[in-house]
Amino acid sequence: MFDLNRLRALRAVATHGSVTGAAAALGYTPSAVSQQIAKLERETGSQLLDRQGGKVELTPAAWLLAEATDEVVAVLERTRSRLEEQRDQPTGRLMLAAFPTACRGFAAAALAGVATRHHALDCRLVESDPNRAISLVVRGEADLAVVHDWHNTPLTLPTSLSVAALGEDIADVALPAGHPLADRDVVNPHDLRAERWIGQGSGAMCHEWLVRSFSSLGVEPDIAYQIEEYESQVALLAAGLGVAMLPRLGRGTLPPTVRVVPMQPPPSRRLSAIWRSQADRRPAIHVALAALRRHWAGANSGQPTREGA
Secondary structure (H helix, E strand, C coil): CCCHHHHHHHHHHHHHCCHHHHHHHHCCCHHHHHHHHHHHHHHHCCCCEEEECCEEEECHHHHHHHHHHHHHHHHHHHHHHHHHHHHCCCCEEEEEEECHHHHHHHHHHHHHHHHHHCCCEEEEEEECCHHHHHHHHHCCCCCEEEEEEECCECCCCCCCEEEEEEEEEEEEEEEECCCCCCCCCCECHHHHCCCEEEECCCCCHHHHHHHHHHHCCCCCCEEEEECCCHHHHHHHHHCCCCEEEEECCCCCCCCCCEEEECECCCCEEEEEEEEEHHHCCCHHHHHHHHHHHHHHHHHHHCCCCCCCC
16 A cells, blocks of 8 residues: 555645645655655655756656546545535544634634534644645645635636635725824825835735735835734834734734724735535535634624524
């Protein structure tokens, strides 16, 4: 029998075109991926990677194994779904991945409700940005994920995933209370073109969205403070160091030294749930998705969500 994790490591190399790319997608070191491939070569008695001139090419034997890995994972996914259907209840493990403000805003509460109602289901949660969450779902380390994208910065989803829209999360401009724009009823990108920004670093989806939002003005925003977590951004706002865009989801109570002003046109990010299409019939996916929808609606209405309603 071949080790499934080693097969997945090989499949990641095939997907991403390099050991380094596979390691980044899997959350491993390149050395760990190389070790997995080496062990798989010994198990199969076949050379799997052809390294020439700093490039890595998969051998015909490797491509055969990579294709077989997809088939094996699909069979296991369908089998798990059928076992749950036979029992007519969600069972086994359910790993949910969600980005930080979704965890804080509604996903944790949704998962807690599922765990309370379905005792045979082992519910777990991992905090993850959308791009990494997609990789977690694709390779089977997460069963379901809450992801987001912006209208001018769409996510690219593999065809192997199913997706369900949850809703739209509007963002507002946040400014120190003494800022000249803090008492405005509304602001637009032109008003903000010369500001120093507090935002996420290069590579993050919110960073790309902010850059693209000002591209039509021929301006590149000056992101002077690269801060990943919104709560830390609020601390810098309160210190008067710059301005930021804060989504409403999971925002919490802001200190009196920070003001929020609506922006025109109002920027919003789209929230979606994703899962592997092979798991479409799995009861655990259905109950978790229903809970996410209920708690998302509750988070947007400002009213508590009753499980079972």
